[in-house]
Amino acid sequence: MRLCTLCQKERAVLKRPKTGQQICRNCFYAVFETEVHNTIQENELFKRGDKVAIAASGGKDSTVLAHVMTTLNERYGYGLDLFLLSVDEGITGYRDDSLETVKRNEQQYKIPLKIVSYEELYGWSMDAIVKEIGMKNNCTFCGVFRRQALDRGAALLQVDHIVTGHNADDIAETVLMNILRGDFSRLQRCTAIRTATNETIPRSKPFKYTYEKEIVMYAYFKKLDYFSTECIYSPNAYRGYARAFLKDLESIRPSAIMDIIHSGEAWESKIEVKVNTPVDGRVIVGSCERCGYMSSNKLCKACVLLEGLNKGLPKLAIGNSTKYKREQDKRDASARARVCDPATPSGRSPS
Amino acid sequence: MCSIEEEIQTGDAETPSIRSRRRLVVEGLCHKCKQSPPVVDMKRVMYCKTCFKESVVYRFRGNLMRATKIADGAKALVAFSGGASSRLLLHLLSEFHEPDPSNLRKKRKFSDVLICHVDQSAVLGGEDKEAEVRRIGEKSGFPYLHIPLESIFSNDDGSDGGALVPVGFDLADTVTLKMVHRVTSTLSPVARLRRSIHGLGKMTAKEDLLHHFTMRALLNTARKEGCNVLILGDNATRMAIRILALTSKGGGFGLPIEVAGDTDWFEGLVVARPLRDVLSKEVAVYNQYTDLDTVVMPALTTAMPAKSSIDRMTEEFLVGLQRDFPMTVNTVVRTAAKVTSEHRAKTVMRCPMCGGPIQDGTNDWRSGHTVSQLLSHAPSSDTTSEALSSTSNTHPCSTSCACAPTVNPESTSTSCCTPADQPINIIPYLCYPCQNICRDAQEFGATAAKKGIDDATVILPAYVGEEITMRKGREWMKKEIEEFLIDEED
Amino acid sequence: MGLTIHLQFSGGMELLFNNEKEKTVTLPDTFTPALATLKDLLPWMRDNLLSERAELFMQGDTVRPGILVLINDADWELEGELEYVLKDDDTIVFISTLHGG
Numbered sequence: 001m002r003l004c005t006l007c008q009k010e011r012a013v014l015k016r017p018k019t020g021q022q023i024c025r026n027c028f029y030a031v032f033e034t035e036v037h038n039t040i041q042e043n044e045l046f047k048r049g050d051k052v053a054i055a056a057s058g059g060k061d062s063t064v065l066a067h068v069m070t071t072l073n074e075r076y077g078y079g080l081d082l083f084l085l086s087v088d089e090g091i092t093g094y095r096d097d098s099l100e101t102v103k104r105n106e107q108q109y110k111i112p113l114k115i116v117s118y119e120e121l122y123g124w125s126m127d128a129i130v131k132e133i134g135m136k137n138n139c140t141f142c143g144v145f146r147r148q149a150l151d152r153g154a155a156l157l158q159v160d161h162i163v164t165g166h167n168a169d170d171i172a173e174t175v176l177m178n179i180l181r182g183d184f185s186r187l188q189r190c191t192a193i194r195t196a197t198n199e200t201i202p203r204s205k206p207f208k209y210t211y212e213k214e215i216v217m218y219a220y221f222k223k224l225d226y227f228s229t230e231c232i233y234s235p236n237a238y239r240g241y242a243r244a245f246l247k248d249l250e251s252i253r254p255s256a257i258m259d260i261i262h263s264g265e266a267w268e269s270k271i272e273v274k275v276n277t278p279v280d281g282r283v284i285v286g287s288c289e290r291c292g293y294m295s296s297n298k299l300c301k302a303c304v305l306l307e308g309l310n311k312g313l314p315k316l317a318i319g320n321s322t323k324y325k326r327e328q329d330k331r332d333a334s335a336r337a338r339v340c341d342p343a344t345p346s347g348r349s350p351s
Numbered sequence: 352m353c354s355i356e357e358e359i360q361t362g363d364a365e366t367p368s369i370r371s372r373r374r375l376v377v378e379g380l381c382h383k384c385k386q387s388p389p390v391v392d393m394k395r396v397m398y399c400k401t402c403f404k405e406s407v408v409y410r411f412r413g414n415l416m417r418a419t420k421i422a423d424g425a426k427a428l429v430a431f432s433g434g435a436s437s438r439l440l441l442h443l444l445s446e447f448h449e450p451d452p453s454n455l456r457k458k459r460k461f462s463d464v465l466i467c468h469v470d471q472s473a474v475l476g477g478e479d480k481e482a483e484v485r486r487i488g489e490k491s492g493f494p495y496l497h498i499p500l501e502s503i504f505s506n507d508d509g510s511d512g513g514a515l516v517p518v519g520f521d522l523a524d525t526v527t528l529k530m531v532h533r534v535t536s537t538l539s540p541v542a543r544l545r546r547s548i549h550g551l552g553k554m555t556a557k558e559d560l561l562h563h564f565t566m567r568a569l570l571n572t573a574r575k576e577g578c579n580v581l582i583l584g585d586n587a588t589r590m591a592i593r594i595l596a597l598t599s600k601g602g603g604f605g606l607p608i609e610v611a612g613d614t615d616w617f618e619g620l621v622v623a624r625p626l627r628d629v630l631s632k633e634v635a636v637y638n639q640y641t642d643l644d645t646v647v648m649p650a651l652t653t654a655m656p657a658k659s660s661i662d663r664m665t666e667e668f669l670v671g672l673q674r675d676f677p678m679t680v681n682t683v684v685r686t687a688a689k690v691t692s693e694h695r696a697k698t699v700m701r702c703p704m705c706g707g708p709i710q711d712g713t714n715d716w717r718s719g720h721t722v723s724q725l726l727s728h729a730p731s732s733d734t735t736s737e738a739l740s741s742t743s744n745t746h747p748c749s750t751s752c753a754c755a756p757t758v759n760p761e762s763t764s765t766s767c768c769t770p771a772d773q774p775i776n777i778i779p780y781l782c783y784p785c786q787n788i789c790r791d792a793q794e795f796g797a798t799a800a801k802k803g804i805d806d807a808t809v810i811l812p813a814y815v816g817e818e819i820t821m822r823k824g825r826e827w828m829k830k831e832i833e834e835f836l837i838d839e840e841d
Numbered sequence: 842m843g844l845t846i847h848l849q850f851s852g853g854m855e856l857l858f859n860n861e862k863e864k865t866v867t868l869p870d871t872f873t874p875a876l877a878t879l880k881d882l883l884p885w886m887r888d889n890l891l892s893e894r895a896e897l898f899m900q901g902d903t904v905r906p907g908i909l910v911l912i913n914d915a916d917w918e919l920e921g922e923l924e925y926v927l928k929d930d931d932t933i934v935f936i937s938t939l940h941g942g
Contacts, residue, residue, distance in 0.1 A: 006725045019525070019723050020794075031722040038719045179595065180672070182682035184689045209720040245668045249599050252661055253555055255787065256599050258721060262783060263603025266692040266710060390915040397919060435852060435938070588938065631938040635852055635909045636916070639934060647853045650940050654856075654897060666940060670907040 017213040036206050037072050043193050045204050048079035051159040056084040058098030061165030063226035064215045070109045083157050087149045088117035090125025098227035116153040118145055138233050144301045154201045166205040169212040172260040176242045191264035394677045407637050411443045414625040418613035421621050425579040427461045430569050431468045433484035433646035435634050437584035442643055445491050467496045469568045473541045474548050483646050501540035503567050503812050512813035514543055518774045520797035527776040528789045532816040550809030552795025554660035556788040558651050563705040585624045588631035591683040596665040602784040605707035610687045702782035703818035709782045780819045843868045844929050852937040857893040880923040907939040
């Protein structure tokens with residue numbers, strides 16, 4: 001029998017992905033939870049009495065996050081008021097099933113659940129969007145819509161903070177992606193644990209340093225109930241390269257994921273990125289003139305996408321595809337200046 | 352969880368239609384001169400032979416002329432491995448150094464140029480190729496210096512500086528590497544070099560240490576020869592690989608030094624990389640068109656599977672991606688060139704192993720986010736070190752020590768009996784990526800020790816130990832006088 | 842008489858081909874002049890000339906990324922890559938730009 005490297009008492013039952021140490025179940029829970037606690041403490045993510053929404057998809061990351069947040073809140077007396085917040089994108093066979101998981105979590109952890117759907121917020125479900133625009137670019141819609149949906153749900157719940165289940169693998173992968181596609185401004189902020197501007201509700205990632213494999217392991221040993229299907233519309237080829245590369249790196253040196261995050265943190269912009277332009281020393285927060293959501297342009301990104309969808313020109317706001325701009329010109333000359341402005345994505349490498 | 356939070360942009364910029372529209376293209380002719388048929392396709396721009404060569408020369412000269420940190424009339428040391436990039440570097444530099452026939456009074460950028468070849472054959476083999484490297488180097492007309500890599504184990508005057516050797520390994524302990532400085536003459540410099548590389552176990556660590564040693568040998572030589580500039584042949588593809596690999600090894604903090612076209616980080620020396628925007632494909636094509644002969648030297652992972660090391664894996668990944676997205680290398684290099692870190696801050700120390708900057712708070716960061724010991728029931732470090740000294744049986748004053756009677760009496764420079772030579776855990780004194788190297792060594796050494804192989808363990812050159820001792824001394828001094836120092840902010 | 846092709850190897854490629862830097866080959870009659878392409882030549886080279894592991898030379902039906910091909914001194918990307926139709930007396934150069942070659 002091999003003894004646990006950490007306690008030297010119990011039988012080692014697993015090889016810890018992050019360190020390769022052979023440890024027992026209880027020591028695994030202990031190091032896993034301690035690291036999350038350290039992350040929360042070191043970054044002063046919450047204040048006593050904060051209302052915190054856990055973005056819950058029903059997948060492994062958010063299910064384990066809900067469990068760990070509940071556990072740590074009790075153990076260390078954070079004094080947080082926790083909520084589960086789910087977004088229903090309207091993807092048959094994926095989200096409807098995973099929402100059942102979230103509903104069970106509500107019972108298990110006795111945390112109130114709020115579900116907001118694309119259908120009610122935007123009048124379009126993802127299934128309907130995919131039917132309209134096909135598989136290419138649908139993640140653009142989903143990403144923009146989800147971001148707003150979470151904010152709106154959080155506003156309805158009147159929470160002070162949103163936590164998401166993004167893990168160390170996600171962050172390391174994003175660092176690599178941003179280098180490969182030359183997105184310098186995102187590279188400077190993608191490792192930040194907290195994203196906040198004056199207007200949006202702060203978001204943070206308590207699993208920033210938590211390995212995906214360990215999240216799965218934790219759920220497995222704790223027998224947590226989660227939904228494990230990948231989004232049926234998801235795969236993005238380019239991100240796939242970065243993901244495969246990261247997995248290979250991890251197999252060569254298990255600390256590689258942490259090492260990449262460490263690198264990324266060294267480049268973090270120390271200056272808070274100003275989303276809003278200061279006028280006379282005061283920051284004037286722009287808001288979308290259609291929906292009121294924070295936006296530096298006249299229309300927020302979601303409303304631009306929606307306008308395209310509703311006009312039957314869904315690709316309007318995705319790239320700066322001249323063809324679609326030209327068609328738009330023809331149909332609606334007056335709306336052009338207003339709509340095309342925000343359409344230039346920042347994610348492009350200057351050629 | 353879906354990690355797509357923002358819009359995604361894939362390689363739209365790569366499409367040929369967008370790129371070619373930017374240039375006035377005459378179908379079937381060179382995109383630049385529009386006269387001769389093209390023979391090279393670079394990122395979908397087509398050049399004829401003459402225009403292609405001109406463009407490489409133009410970028411090389413431009414990079415050197417823009418390198419403001421290089422003073423006019425500087426004395427330059429050129430690193431020459433014999434490989435394709437450094438061969439091209441040598442060729443371009445000898446053209447660059449030639450007096451301008453139309454203006455003979457015009458001053459040259461460099462007063463002198465020396466070639467330095469660091470001979471890695473003690474580790475990599477290929478001794479038979481050294482003569483060929485020398486022949487090519489000497490053909491250039493510049494003075495040729497042959498520096499065996501093992502020279503880093505000697506003092507500047509060539510005398511034996513001893514080495515840092517480990518004192519026992521514990522399999523449970525992956526966070527310490529206790530070493531002690533020994534003046535020993537039992538191992539030849541070549542044997543020490545081999546043990547330091549092969550005692551690491553993992554290819555990633557071996558490649559990194561070999562790189563650091565080579566840089567050290569080049570910097571030492573440059574200083575010894577009174578040079579002001581060290582010119583390296585890193586090309587764009589190699590830089591992009593290095594950027595991704597270094598990022599993956601936790602070296603983001605020092606990255607700005609590694610990608611700079613010219614940097615004065617290395618005290619008293621500027622390190623320049625004038626080929627930093629020439630692709631490895633362009634190097635190969637240029638050499639082919641100009642009949643530049645090269646020497647193929649095996650690397651540590653030559654012909655090994657992609658997963659044998661992080662650098663090797665990264666090369667495979669990036670070169671493959673470059674084929675599908677021809678802007679990849681340039682994008683990576685350009686992005687990394689914008690990256691900044693606080694490596695210039697006053698508090699930043701230099702790593703005794705690689706000479707790179709050490710980020711503040713590295714040790715806390717690692718222990719806080721990767722908990723590898725439990726406080727309540729940790730195998731306390733005291734018992735571990737006791738166990739170490741009792742089992743390893745290598746009291747500081749055993750046979751190989753200077754104060755032991757059997758060893759040569761002339762090496763009395765440093766004796767391990769002074770308190771400064773107590774075993775010291777070197778890991779906390781290193782920069783983050785070098786800590787990773789030593790953790791590999793620790794792991795490998797522990798496994799080897801368990802199997803009863805004790806000559807497989809890593810040893811390090813004496814300078815690593817000396818620099819740690821010096822730093823410890825300075826830290827102690829600073830602590831002693833701290834209350835008497837006036838803070839500038841006050 | 843079949844097609845005659847001059848092959849050259851450098852940058853480490855020669856290590857995969859018996860350490861020969863140059864080799865002139867006469868292709869068998871299965872290579873029909875005016876029809877046979879580089880796509881046919883690569884597997885033939887792999888099966889008849891290669892002395893080291895095939896994956897160091899080819900990936901799928903083309904050369905491994907990082908190996909540069911010049912056809913009569915011109916970048917093969919300008920010559921149609923695999924679709925290039927072999928001509929008698931062609932010179933084809935293979936150069937490795939890889940470290941881990």
